[in-house]
Amino acid sequence: QSVLTQPPSVSGAPGQRVTISCTGSTSNIGARYDVHWYQQLPGRAPKLLIYSNTNRPSGVPDRFSGSKSGTSASLVITGLQAEDEADYYCQSYDSSLSGSWVFGGGTKLTVL
């Protein structure tokens, strides 16, 4: 069971908007540790999508955006495209039990 909770799956039609949530606790997201998001295409290594809650690396389309509030964070994808079909993971840091990076269990995005 993952420390950060994500929905196992979400779906949307091309052009639509989808939101992927990432829920943590007061020892990670709620402790003001940043949240980062990765996209993993089938059979590929993960790729950094959002860092420090809201920032996009160079080359990531502005269709992808992130936010954080309290003990949760969200990834929003607008103008959904077929190529967005992938697994998405959130990641943060947890200060309990000597401290460690923590990940969500991943969300499979299906483009209908």
Next chain:
Amino acid sequence: QLQLQESGPGLVKPSETLSLTCTVYGGSIRTTDYYWAWLRQPPGKGLEWIGSIYYSGSTYSNPSLESRVTISVDTSKNQFFLKLTSVTAADTAVYYCARQIVGTNGEWVDYWGQGALVNVSS
């Protein structure tokens, strides 16, 4: 363009030691700007951070794996290494090496290797 490449045996017997090498291309591992990390992903499952190392050799790792993990670096070869002892089938995974950024309120990976599948089986 920075590239990271994992290498090592794809099959390890239970109770033995898993050893992997990460070679960094297109950039120096001897930099004050980044750390270097190992992560893994069991087949069909999520991601797990194993541990991280600075070019000076300073390391820290996941408390759940700490007793079995050794991470080291050879700056002359632009490589860093992972050793995981006493492996079991639960250690079967794709192992990734990565470049890590340390920010004010967290740490994250900005470059990933392609991954190396390691099976633990007799």
